Structures are given as structure tokens and as C-alpha cells.
Amino acid sequence: MNERLGPLVPEIVLAAGSVVGLLSGSWLPRRRQWVVRLITAAACLAALAATGIAAAQAPTVDFGTSYVIDVATNTVRVTVLAATLLVVCLSIDAVAGHPRESEFYVLLQLAALGTIALAGANDLLLLFAAYLLASIPGYALAGFFKDALGTEAALKYYLMGALLGVAMLTGITLLYGVGRSTSYTVLRTALASAPHGVAAVGVVAVLAGLLFKAGGVPAHFWVPDVTDGTSTPVAAFVTTVPKIGGLAALLRLLTDAVPTNAVNWPLLVAILAAASMTLGNLAAFFQTSVKRLLAYSTVSQVGYLLMAVAVATRSGLGITSLLFYLLAYAATNLGAFAVVAELPQARSLSDYRGLARTHPGLAAVLVVCLLGLVGTPPTGVFLGKLEVFTATIDGGYGWLAAVAVANTVASLFYYLRWLGPLFLSQQTDSAAEPLQTTGGWPAIGAYTAGAASLTLGIAGGAVLPLLHGPLS
């Protein structure tokens, strides 16, 4: 057997980091719990370094055929770990001195670990275990501060996750029944001759769970409520990180385990993509709360990401474009959330009036990130969109690209509703001062994410070749 631990060092480091964090958190006095934050950051950095070494090796399959380490896994590792580091940076001011500070960071690490495992899973049972590991810490994080809105958010998140998790488990059972294995490698050949109807139902049920992780239509109902109800760092985390794992898992499951002649999944995913971007945009149009607006914008972004999944087997560019878009999306979305985290009093769009005068740096990051989410050059998401659109047209889904273009224009409308007030002069009559900054950490996160978003666009030529490679 090939039960080697070597290729799994990044995951092991993360798991060890959470255990050490939990243990030391239990023994540390409350004012010194920041040590756990350092442990978390160190674990993420060490895992990043280990990923860097792993990325230089040839793709491997570990533990039988259950865990794959290839370009997709490595990209997800890097993206998730960097995103987690950024979320840690956003959280410092919000949870410093909190009685359960160390638990917060441990939960973050566990959720990140689950997300990475989602991407590497090459076996339905491991996929479900990873789903649980990525979800359950998320529920706890959503209700972490025990306020009314946060508790409600956690409950909604949990109920939705439990329901779709059961659906996923049902789907896994069905696929196991007709495919006689849970390994993708076996399923690939077995499903081709299996009854197509059952296989289709099974695939759709598994998709339900993964779409819940990704926050795509029709499993998106939790996104706005959780984003709006929970604290901003957690909102940034749950709208960015699980999505990365969910989409990578979707990609691997569909391309490796489900032959297109058994289930016409490209068309299904294309329709889901169109629905996701359209519904997300329509719902975002007249939002006045910045967090709800961002929440619906992430739903529409899932649509663009699903486009790349839809053409993963039909165009040579599909997989690379998905991985690059994920990377760019994570940086850009976290940048926008970081600005929101830095200005905790500003909850509605009109509260941002005059930001360009009072905090020009934050306003610049917001402009870069919001226009980046639209896909304006030279940000990373522009290059991602260019790649995704190219792959989509190349894969024969010209109509989907046209829908995406229409949606991109539509999305510009609500981002401009947010950007417009930035440049007006500040209201002087109101006694409340919404543009109060919290400590400096979220601002550092915002600048880092904004710079990363721009760098990915300008120096994308250096990154794209790293994302080439077949899935194994």
C-alpha cells in the first residue's frame, strides 16, 4: 500500500497546529491567548512552505486511491492557507481578549483543513468526511459571538448544511450502489455502464452538498443571512474559503468520476452557473447593507467559477482558468471584506460617503477590489474572467459566455452604487460617525489583499504556467 505521510505534510501541519493551539489555549491565561494566534499563523506559514516543496514534485495518489495531490490540490492548499492567514489578520482586533479567543483560531484551522481535504479527496467517503470537517467549525464560527443575529445565522447555516449534507450522503449511497465503489477511479468505469437514471440522481444529490459549500444557486440561501448576521472576519472566511474547496471538489468529482456519456453534467453545471450569476446579481441590485451586497456578489461569482467547471473536459483551458480565478477571487473578495472589517460602524452603502477624503488608502483598496470583482483590468479577476470566458467559448458554450457578459455589466451597477458615495463630501449634520476605523490589522489585510489582487493581474503571466497540468 502507498500509505505515505510525506506528501500530506501541509495537512498534517495544519492538524497539528490546531491540536497544539487547543491544548495551549486551555492552559494559557486569557491575556496571553494571542500565543494561539501566533501558532495558527506559524502553522499556516509552515504548511505554505511544505506546499511549495510539494508543488515541485510530480502528482501523486496517496492512501490507495483516496487522496490526490496534483496541481488542483496544491493550488487550493496555497489559496486556502493564504486566505486563512488573511482572515487571521482581519480577526485580530475583533477577537483579541475574547474569552474563547484560542477556540476561534483553532476552528479556523480546522475549517481550512477540511476545505483542503475537500479538494484532495478522490473517494466519496473521504469527500463526505472533508465536507463535515469543513462545515462544522464554520457553524460554530458563525455563532461565535453569541449575539442574536450571529446565533440565527449559525442556526440557518447549520440547518442548511445538515439538510444538504444528508442529501449528499444519500447521493453517495446511490453512487456506491450502482458503481460498487466509492473510489473515483473505479466509479469512472463503473458508472459508464450503470443505470443512468440512478447515477444522475446520485450525482445531483452529491452536487447539492458541494454547492452548499460553494454557496451557489440553489444552495445559496444561507449566504446572505450568515454574511450579514455574523462578524465580518467570519463572513469573509465562510464566503471565500469553503467555496475554494467546494469548487475544486466539484471539479474533481465531475471530471474524474462521472463520465459525460452517463450524465450530461456539463450542461447541468452550465445551467447552474447561469442561474447562480443571474440570481445573485438580481438579488444584489438594491441591497443597502454592504455585507448583504457582498454576500450576493459572492453568489454571482460562483456562477463565473462554475462556468469553468462546466467546460473542464471540453476545453484545455478549463481547469487552469478555474484555479486562477479561485486564486484571484479569494484575494479580491477578502480585500473588500477587509475594508468592511476595518470600518465596523459603516453598515450601509450611504455610510461610506466621503471615504475617499477621510481614508484614501481604504477607498483605493475598495475601488480596486470592487472593480476587480466586476473584472476590470488590470486586476487578477479580469485575467481570471478572460481565461474563463475563453475556455467557455472554446468549450462550445458561447451562450453561457454571453449570459456572463450581460451579468458582468449588471453587477457593475450595484458595485457603482457602493463606489459612488465614496467620492462625495461627507455629511456634516449627522452626529454618528460611521467611518471610524478599528485597529490597524484589518487595514493591513486590506492593503495586502488589494496588492495581491493587482499583482495577480499584472504578473499573471508568471502564475498561470504554474497552474497548468492534468488532474490525476
Add this chain to the structure above:
Amino acid sequence: MLSAIVFLPALAALGLLAVPVRSPRAAFLWTWICVSAVDLVLVVGAWIGYHPQDGFGWAENIPWIPTAGVGYHVGVDGLSLPLVGLTAGLFLAVAVYSLRETRQVKSYVCLFLVLQTVCLGLFVALDLILFFVFFDLSIVGMFFVIAGWGHGERSRAAATQFFLYTFIGSLALLLGFIGLSLAATPHTFDMVTLARTQPLAGRGAYAGLVLLAVALGLAVKTPTVPFHTWLPPAHTEAPATGSAILAGVLLKMGTYGFVRIAMPMLPGTWRRYATVFVVVGVVSVIYGALVALAQTNFKRMIAYTSVNHMGYILLAVGAAGILAGTNGQARALAVTGAVTQMVSHGLLTGALFLLSGVLYDRGHTYEMSSYSGLAARTPVFAGATALAAFGSLGLPGLSGFIAEFQIFTGSLPSATLGTAVAILGILLTAALFLLALQRLFLGPLRFPDAPGTPALFSDLRASEVASVVPLLALAVVIGIAPRFLLEVIEPAAGTLVRLVSR
């Protein structure tokens, strides 16, 4: 050399960002003027060093995102060099005009410097994605100019409309570019390669769709009827300097796209649908002129004459795609006229918008009915406006005549009916400009005396003269001795016509 020309203003803007906001505003404004002047000198140097027979001069080609087929490929030829010159000149004029700007000068100067980089970059780009990057950034930059320095709250709505409308166009353009690049093997966005290999030759419906996407994107930016509705509000709400750049440079991005991208890369498809472009051009000419005739707002009127002037360009490029009943020489003449018209319109309309800014500065309104008999009090202002208006309506001796004469002569053999109808447009523009001049400058002296307006309706100030007069002088030079310009354009126009008739 070209990279230096393109990125010098952006680097200057980066440097200025480090300067504290509280510094005297003259420091920012004079830096801007100096940078723009240096840039113009560099452009003149590039012009002198360029030999029209060379094809693309000063080319630089560096891989940027090789896996996606995107390169940093820049170069100039006879189609782009005049527009690069126009851009550098117009930005310098705008910089001088802005000497009296007082609102948030640091951001204003940085924004315009970045916009200058974007505009120059677009005209030298020889890669579709590079072109698109600058195309999109020009929209973003102009959005902030209109929203930030426009006339009050309404300017935000106009800016949003402008952004949304032209963004639709730019994304249609992107789809077209992707369609073009996917047809080439290996996939590439390089304009020179795509024009040489024409990967879509003989791909009937697919090529038609690609041309539709590209033409739609460019038509919104140009703008032609029926995609022009964003233009009047954007112009009316924008500051004078923004309007001058919007009309003088940004509109040219659309027409330049036709001669740089649509025609050489899709020659067969262009020939098939050339009549469509002729019809759209003629409709724009007549409709733009008629609507302009009905305006009472001076700035809105100039905005609509832009629709009219861009119509002539579309007529010319459409006629250059109709091979029957004409020869290469006539078609080359039409293309030369189109490029000359771009330069001429940039100079004259840029000047007219700056002058309308003077009008607003003194009277706080663009309504022509509020003014009368200004010639007596402001002879220089009246003279400059009259000269620009006459140039714009195509009076011989000014650049507009050279451009329109070539367009009509070149288009007449192949698009006889269209050209005959379009000539009526000249009559209409003559009528509307004369009417406007009469309303503003003749008759008994009257100007708004509302609160907030300066009591004295003063003539052009030194900075205003220094910005407007050089533009008009250049228009006169082109009108009298156009050889220096035509020598550069003609070989490139000949090449383009040969590419189209392949």
C-alpha cells in the same frame, strides 16, 4: 521609446501621490504641465524618427502572459501616430487650461495623468488584450472625472450611465476578441499576427458574430446612432476638461478600433457588411446634426455634433469596404480622410468644449438663451469660438475641410447615395453653428446676472488662451499645409485598403 511615452505620465502620478495634499496646488498643476510637455516633445521625437514606409515603427514586443497568448506588443504606424500626437497635445492643452482648477487638485492631476497613460497606451497597443485593458481603464478614469469633478449631484447619475453603457460595449468587444483569438492556432491576441493570418477567413456565420461583437463594442464607444444616448448627459455633466478629453480622445478609441481591428482582421466579413456601416454612418451624420440643431444648451449641442462627425468616419470606413465601382486609390483616400477627421475633430471639438467651459465659468449656465451680444465684450472668446465652429462645419482652410473633402471624394464612387445624403449633414452643421454663434455673440449685450456669477463677464484669461489657441492654430496648419500629416497617414491607409481587399 513608446513605453517611455506611455508610462511617463503614470510614473509622474505615482510620484505625485507621495506629495502631501496640503502642498500648494500650483506645484501639482505645474508638474502636470511639465510632464505633459515632456511627453509631447517625446511624441514629436518619435514622429520625426518614424519613417512612414516602415509599417510599424518603434515596436516593442515582450511576452506578458504567454500561456494565454497575450503579449506586451506596442508600435505606431500612420493610423496610430497622428492619434498619439493628438492625445499628447490635447492633454497638454487640458493641463494648461486646468491652471485655475481649485477642487481636490492632487487627485485631479493624478487622475488625468493616469488617463493620459491609458489613452496613449490604447493607441500604441498592438495586442488585443493590451488594447482592451486600456479601453476599459479609460472608462474607469473618465467615470471618476465625471463623478468627481462634474456639475453637482446629477453628474453621478450621468457618470454611472456612461460607465454602464460603455462597459457593455467593452465586454462585447472582449467577447469578439476571444472569438478572434480562439480561431487562431496557436491562440494569440497579437494584432499583427491576426491581421496577417486572418484566422476567420471563410468562417461565415462565426466571423459574422465576431464582427458583430467587435462592431457593437466600438459603436458604443464611438458613438453611433442608436448607441449614442450616453453621450449627451456625460458631456453636459462633465467638467470642461473631461469633456475635451472624452470627445477629443476617448471617442477616437471607437473609430480607431474600426481601422485597427475590425477592418484588417475580418476583411471578408467587413466587405460583406460594409453597407451596414455606411448606413449607420449616414444615419449618425443626419440624426446627430438634426438633434444638435434642436439644442438650446451649448454643450449638449457640441456633444451631438460629435455624433455627426463620427458618422462621417463610419461612412468612410464603410465605403472603404465596398469594392464595386471604385479603385484602391479612392478607398485609401476615404481611410486617409477618416483618420484626418479623427485628428481634426479632436482638435476642434476639444477646443470647443474648453471654450464652453469658459462660458460656464463666467455665466454658470450653458443655456444659449441666457447670453447675447458677447462679441462686444469678449472679442477673443468670440473669435476663438467662431474659428473652432467654422472649422467644425468644414470651412476650407481649416482641418475639418481637408478631412471631410477626402471622406466624400473617397466614398462617392462606392457609396454614392450614402455620400450624397451625408453631404446634407454639412449644411445642417453649418446652420446650427451659425445659429449658435448668432445667439451667443450678436445682438444686444446680455449675460446671466444670477447670484454667484462673476459680475464682470471677462474675456479669455492667459491660461485659457494658451490652451485653446494652439489647438486652433494646429487646425489651421492642417487646413493649409496638411502634407506633414497626410504623408504619415497615406501609406498606412494604402496598406489597410490592401488588407481589406484581400
